[in-house]
Amino acid sequence: MDFKDQIRILGERVVKLKDQIQTEEATKNAFIMPFLQALGYDVFNPIEVVPEFISDIGLKKGEKIDYAIFLEGKPTILVECKHWGQNLSIHDGQLLRYFHVSKAKFGLLTNGIVYRFYSDLVDANKMDEKPFLEFNISEIKDNQIEELKKFHKSYFDADSIVNTASELKYMNELKQLIHQELNNPNPEFVKYFAKQVYPSVVTAKVLELFTNLTKKSVQQYISDLITERLKTALTKEDESAKEQENLQISVTSKDTESKIETSEEEIEGFLIVKSILRQHVDVKRVTYRDAQSYFSVLLDDNNRKPLCRLYFNGNKKYFVVLDENKKEIKSEILALDDIYNHSETLVRILEMYIK
16 A cells, blocks of 8 residues: 555544544544554654653753654654644644754644644744644645655655755745635735726725725636636546547457458359349449458448348358348358349349439
8 A cells, every 4th residue: 555545544534533532642542643654653663753752841851742753863753742623723832842952853743633744944943933734634635645755754854855845835825825815815915906907096996896806806717727627627538538439449340350251152142143233233333341240242332222141151051131121031042053043132122222
């Protein structure tokens, strides 16, 4: 099972079990320890994952953090855990104090559902106020899983994470800002667009009007963009399906054709039919098509104008014509010359098509 599947399954587990988890300790055992295991750390190895890690803060001695993950003998990730129902925003100060006095490069604050990863991107040895990576494991996106994978023991590289963490942090903040502006655009945001299209001074009344228009325009643009992408995706899907269908038809057709063998007897039978009809029609109009089960003689190479069918593949040979309901009328023949016995029938069918 790959890493992405492990995280998805853990997210499903959280949704199913959370209402039965009553304590912080149960949250650790049911959600957080399996999460650390998914990251490749041995939670039962006290040298690698240290529970109740002592982190003295100033005059306070014996202060403990829930877990410290050690790599190469050094504390690298501090993990502060809370009950799944608690709001993490009121607990980040506690992790900040632990982080400040330790040598760890990363801090993780979690309630088993929401995970917040911190570092010291702004000031060295001082944990940032905002996380550079945050996700809800029950709703985690593919790009977030890729970022999380960098914390896996097999891929862990502190310098590499720090190099991308700053960009990730600011991107997250920008996305939040964009989300806020789209839902409740502030006056400066509205003025920027209003000045581009409104020919006069942007008064308070005009600003109020454009606040509404800007919000609607952005929402409509996003809606149009999504619709266009869906159309493009559906078109590509249809094209792919058609290509697959055509390929299948082509393969089937080739397989069928490869199984058809036109015998000398069938060709001789065809020549007899042509000789019978020679006096009534240009013989170039009398053609044939061979199939797996029978040999068909047609007028104008048209499947809707069958003159007769020859069944020569079995132990017995049959001369066949179709009635007005397209049902076969079979006549057994002992020799090819017996086809001449059906001359009148062939001429009648031919005249019906010609008329």
